[in-house]
Amino acid sequence: MNVSLSREDVVRLTERVEGAQINGYTIPNLTNEYPNMTLSDGYLVQKELRQRLVSSGQRLVGWKAGLTSKAKMIQMGINVPIIGFLTDRMASMESFPISFQKLIHPRIECEIAFVTKKLLKGPSCSAKDVIEATDYILPSLEVIDSRYENFNFDLPSVVADNGSSSYFVTGARARYPSDFDIRSLGVVMEKNGEIVAMGAAASVLDNPANAVAMLVNCLSGLDEFLPAGSIVMSGGITPAIPVRSGDNIVARFQELGTVSLRFVE
Ligand code: OOG
Ligand code: MG
Numbered sequence: 001m002n003v004s005l006s007r008e009d010v011v012r013l014t015e016r017v018e019g020a021q022i023n024g025y026t027i028p029n030l031t032n033e034y035p036n037m038t039l040s041d042g043y044l045v046q047k048e049l050r051q052r053l054v055s056s057g058q059r060l061v062g063w064k065a066g067l068t069s070k071a072k073m074i075q076m077g078i079n080v081p082i083i084g085f086l087t088d089r090m091a092s093m094e095s096f097p098i099s100f101q102k103l104i105h106p107r108i109e110c111e112i113a114f115v116t117k118k119l120l121k122g123p124s125c126s127a128k129d130v131i132e133a134t135d136y137i138l139p140s141l142e143v144i145d146s147r148y149e150n151f152n153f154d155l156p157s158v159v160a161d162n163g164s165s166s167y168f169v170t171g172a173r174a175r176y177p178s179d180f181d182i183r184s185l186g187v188v189m190e191k192n193g194e195i196v197a198m199g200a201a202a203s204v205l206d207n208p209a210n211a212v213a214m215l216v217n218c219l220s221g222l223d224e225f226l227p228a229g230s231i232v233m234s235g236g237i238t239p240a241i242p243v244r245s246g247d248n249i250v251a252r253f254q255e256l257g258t259v260s261l262r263f264v265e
Contacts, residue, residue: 001040002038002039002040003038003040003041003044004034004036004037004038004041005034005037005041005044005045009034010041010044010045010048011048013030013034013045013160014045014048014049014052014160016030017030017045017049017147017160017161017162018049018052018053020147020161021147021161021162022102023102024101024102024103024104024145025104025147026104026147026148026149027147027148027149028148028149029148029152029153029154029157030042030045030156030157030160031154031156031157037156037157038156039080039155039156039159041156041160042155042156042157042158042159042160043159043222045159045160046084046085046159046160046162047222049160049162050085050162053087053089054087058087058088058089059087059088060085060086060087061086061087061088061091061230061231062085062086062230062231062232062233063083063084063085063086063215063219063226063230063232063233064083064084064085064086064142064163064165064168064215064232064233064235065081065082065083065211065212065214065215065232065233065234065235066081066082066083066084066158066163066164066235066236067079067080067081067082067235068081068204068205068208068211068214068234068235068236069199069203069204069205069235069236069237069238070203071199071203071236071237071238071239072109072235072236072239072240074239075239075240076153076158078154078155078158080155081205081211081214081218081235082155082158082159082163083163083214083215083218083219084159084162084163084164084165085162085165086165086168086231086233090165090166090167090168091167091168091169092143092167092168092169092261093169094169094171094172094259094260094261097262097263097264098143098167098261098262098263098264099263099264099265100244100245100263100264100265101265103143103145103166104145104146104147105145105146105150105151105242106143106144106145106166106242106243106263107143107144107145107151107240107241107242107243108141108142108143108144108189108240108241108243108249108261109141109142109144109235109236109237109238109240109241110139110140110141110187110189110197110199110236110237110238110251110253110259111140111141111142111204111208111233111234111235111236111237112137112138112139112140112182112185112201112204112208112234112237112253112256113137113138113139113140113168113170113231113232113233113234114130114134114137114177114208114209114212114231114232114234115134115135115136115137115138115174115229115230115231115232116133116134116135116226116227116228116229116230116232117133117134117135117228117229118132118133118228119133119225119226119227119228120133120212120216120225120226121216121220121225121226122216122217122218122219122220122221122225123217123220123221124217125213125216125217125220126213127207127209127210127212127213128209129213129216130209130210130212130213130216131177131178131209133228134177134209134212136174136175136176136177137174137175137176137177137182137256138170138171138173138174138175138256139170139171139173139187139251139253139256139257139258139259140168140169140170140171140233140259141168141169141249141251141259141260141261142165142166142167142168142169142233142236143166143167143168143169143243143261144163144164144165144166144240145164145166146158146161146164147161147164148161151164168231168233169259169261170231170259171253171256171257171258171259172257173256173257175255175256177209180255182201182207182208182209183200183201183202183206183207184200184201184202184254185200185201185253185254185255185256186198186199186200186201186253186254187199187200187201187237187238187251187252187253187254188251188252189238189241189249189250189251189252190249190250190251190252191241191243191247191248191249192247192248193248196241197238197239197241198238199237199238200237201237203237203238204234204235204236204237205235208234208235209234211234211235212232212234215232243263244263245263245264245265246263246264247262247263248260248261248262248263249261249262249263
């Protein structure tokens with residue numbers, strides 16, 4: 001691993017990111033202060049953050065892949081997929097409006113979520129392995145909220161901020177991945193009744209199952225694996241859409257039904 005941060009630096013940066021996440025304020029990119037910070041350093045900070053949240057009582061429920069579609073890579077100016085972790089505190093429900101109190105500049109993404117029934121381990125996990133280990137797939141929405149000013153970041157900084165993770169919501173209609181071709185699933189996203197984005201699941205690394213395989217192989221590089229019963233968000237299909245208090249989002253997925261989300265003060 002190509003790391004430049006000392007243990008003290010990792011702890012310091014984790015506290016900085018954690019403060020910004022909990023209280024909802026922005027911080028400069030971590031690379032401003034540590035220009036030699038690498039991608040591996042970013043994952044060290046992310047791991048420290050995960051361990052702190054877990055020891056404070058949050059439960060690890062799964063992982064997320066990010067920057068897995070061209071649309072997202074172009075929007076964010078980074079062409080390397082990333083991963084982040086998901087805890088029970090990030091899970092929200094469709095019927096439960098999301099409060100803007102601790103949010104900065106949230107954006108919404110529509111994604112295919114996978115729920116696994118078998119352990120998956122890298123370093124050579126394939127899309128076929130992922131499909132075999134998948135219990136079912138769900139339509140989902142992710143709320144991302146970068147802790148960096150103007151939603152601008154570089155790769156080590158966004159990884160340290162756990163891939164901008166904020167909330168995720170899944171829809172109720174579970175489907176078996178063997179029942180259809182995931183690649184051709186279409187999705188239409190509406191904000192306050194107007195179509196704001198649309199796409200097909202194939203935009204995500206040609207098949208969202210490839211994003212899950214990438215995630216498992218990335219986990220292996222971090223000496224981790226994906227336990228059975230994990231939820232995995234495979235990454236935004238379309239560019240992320242900014243939202244404000246009062247906005248209503250509905251994502252209509254072909255075959256998977258709809259997922260909706262409302263934002264309040
Ligand atoms: C990074 C997180 C990207 C996705 O689905 O691509 C992500 C960001 O864009 O802030 O969650
Ligand atoms: Mg996402």
